[in-house]
Amino acid sequence: MKKAVVKRQTEGVIKVREGRGYSLGELKEFGLDGFRAVRKGIPFDKFRRTKYEENVEQLRAILKEIEAE
Numbered sequence: 001m002k003k004a005v006v007k008r009q010t011e012g013v014i015k016v017r018e019g020r021g022y023s024l025g026e027l028k029e030f031g032l033d034g035f036r037a038v039r040k041g042i043p044f045d046k047f048r049r050t051k052y053e054e055n056v057e058q059l060r061a062i063l064k065e066i067e068a069e
Contacts, residue, residue, distance in 0.1 A: 023045060026059060
């Protein structure tokens with residue numbers, strides 16, 4: 001399972017790295033909260049506040065996999 005993407009900007013350069021999990025805003029787009037996400041095996045990072053479209057697309061693919069099982 002792919003991890004969430006986190007971006008940060010230092011000195012005008014945007015750096016991308018793997019995050020610990022998906023933010024609540026990203027999960028809410030699919031009607032999930034942190035508890036339900038963890039029960040389904042989706043990592044949740046309660047400290048993240050950002051919402052990236054890349055992560056939403058990853059979640060969409062993850063949820064399709066889960067529903068297919």
